Amino acid sequence: MREKFLKIKKNLIYFLCGFLLAAFMLPSLPNLSINLFSQDQKIIALSQNLNRENINSPLGINLNGIAYWSSQQPFLDYFKSSRQWITQCAKADPDCRGEWNTKEEELLDLDENGWVKSLPSPEDSPEYTRVSTVFMKGTKGIPNQFVGGKYIVLYEGEGKISYGLSAKQDEAASTPGRDVIDVDASKSNGILITILETDPNKTGNYIKNIRVIKAENESLYRSGGIFNPEFIEKINKFRSLRFMDWMGTNHSQQKEWKDRPTPDMATYTLKGVPLEVMVALANQVQADPWFNMPHMATDEYMANFAQSVKKSLDPNLNVYVEFSNEVWNWNFQQTHYALKQGQKRWGEDKGDAFRQWYGMRSAQMCEIWKGTFGNEKGRVVCVMGAHTNAKGSETKVLDCPYWVAEGNKPCYQHGIDAYAITGYFSGALGQPENASTVESWLKDRDEGMKKAFKQLRKGGLLPDDRDSLMDNYEKFVYHSNIAKERGLQLVAYEGGQHIVGRKDVVNNEKLTNFFIEINRHPQMYELYTQLFKDWKEVGGTMFMHFVDVGKPTKWGSWGALEYVDQSESPKYSALMDFITQNSCWWEGC
Structure with a gap:
């Protein structure tokens, strides 16, 4: 479908370009040529947004969570x-204990x-008199986590801001509302921004809308850009x-629509990324x-x-669209919540109520989404997840007999498209029962690495x-x-290595360092390739790797x-x- 769309759009652009050329050559049609040029620009702009690198891709990606320490x-x-915000006080303040x-x-x-x-004054009852925040916080021993150099800090309002840790203000280059800071990437402790004073004249003009941008990206940001070009480049093929x-x-904790995160929020680490930003990225x-x-969610x-x-x-x-996760x-709190809601509906003695309540809400969610999309409901792919290692438990989710007993069809028959x-x-390298054996492999690093990859392949x-590629x-x-029995696509909502x-x-x-070394080893390429080949062979459709970018830790x-x-x-x-080597292979992709 996408290829057909691109072909039509390409032909339309060629037609308009030819028509434009003729229009410019006819003096009697100046206004027509201008109007068409405006329309042609819009079409070309849309065409340039079309990503030809992922049009036939069989793989997707989970995006790592937003965090102040994320790379x-x-x-x-x-x-x-x-x-x-971190509440802080100055050592000179009364009753300040100098705590971070x-x-x-x-x-x-x-x-x-x-x-x-x-902000409270030193004489007020709160101990804090200033607030700080940190971001670009690195991890010791991992190089190149962040890019150093000059950054621009834009802000609105009146007050006083200071910078610390890896950041130092270039006072000569700074002006009100636009500070310049130098960031030392060799340090891993991040950028510290502290608001020392805000709204000093009590007019309501407090410091707000703080933005921190690489100096070379300031013009891109001011022109409406949202995303780091390096980030876009890394996810462009998914x-x-x-x-x-x-x-x-x-x-x-999201429940009501009015409480959702919005684009103007100071940070996206607390309530999540706004819908508008996620759609813009897509x-x-x-x-x-x-x-x-x-x-x-209601x-x-x-x-x-x-x-x-x-x-x-x-x-x-x-x-x-998927109802919650796992x-x-x-x-996860959602499982406990599902059990409580399910038992409230079907009885305290129903130990599997959480699975069936999840199936019911997935079905209801799907009907809401497809009903909202109306004649475009074919664009909505409703996903129902299962516990991969608990064979047999998926029937409780898909068939949901408790809800069926109320007069409903099985949950998967309410528009569900994909089984995940x-x-x-x-x-099982990280299992406690295996720790002593795996640690013994470290006595001979090369031989130990061979054993680790043999275990990962065949066990x-x-x-x-368990959990070798063969088991998978x-x-x-x-x-x-x-999935085939119920006429559903098989998708992988997450996947990849799980060595932890x-x-x-x-x-x-010792084992943490060994596991990180395994992940960096060239043989991991072969294991990943085999994983995707196996998935393709059994008839799986889209495979979503977990995750895009993230620092290795314990x-x-x-x-x-x-x-x-x-x-x-x-x-x-x-x-x-x-x-690159495998175009998507399933019907309708």
């Missing part, structure tokens, strides 16, 4: 990734977008962008967005969300022996059959790239090469 750096304005954080956030005088309207972490889906990259509805919230997407998303794009994972599982492999070397293939076959310490192993520094090495300026890695190269 993803997706926005031109780095302040959007800043942490919440007085933890008085609940006393902050904030406007609707999170900007500080006033067919779809899953915004689960950008939306703060896990543990989300439009710019020409990638299908994948949205996750909050587990407490029907009105979902209908308004769908209506906004319908109005603003490029009509050439589809949209994937509503089977007890680490994970595509992770880990070889057989560890007491707790068997799971793919099982779930492919489940579990329980106490997370604090084993909590995992999830990023295909470790920092946004990194040019390549074994994992990222495998993703790019598979996209």
